[in-house]
Amino acid sequence: MKASVDKELCMGDRNCNMLCPEIFKYDEDELMSIVLVEEIPDKYKDLVTQSAEECPGGAISIEGD
Ligand code: SF4
Incomplete structure (x- = not known):
């Protein structure tokens, strides 16, 4: 699993x-x-999965598992 944050969406x-x-x-x-x-x-x-689900900006992307 890899995670990334989209700067434009991070609140x-x-x-x-x-x-x-x-x-x-x-x-x-x-x-x-x-x-x-x-x-x-x-x-x-x-x-990390929970963080992505709860991210108010939808800024966290997850790849793989
Ligand atoms: S939860 Fe989402 S919006 Fe909040 S700091 Fe993290 S990446 Fe940014």
């Missing part, structure tokens, strides 16, 4: 950062959340 509410800080971090310079890892480790897949 900066940091919900993903709070749900899964090991994967999502807010970039103060870019004013968007970024994904910290290339490949999502198994133990974080459920939280």
Whole structure:
């Protein structure tokens, strides 16, 4: 599984950062959340999926499983 954040859609509410800080971090310079890892480790897949589902901007995309 890979995840990405669309800068145009990120609203900066940091919900993903709070749900899964090991994967999502807010970039103060870019004013968007970024994904910290290339490949999502198994133990974080459920939280990353939840983050994408709950993202208010629909900014998080997931590829693979
Ligand atoms: S939950 Fe979505 S809108 Fe909120 S900071 Fe994360 S990527 Fe951006």
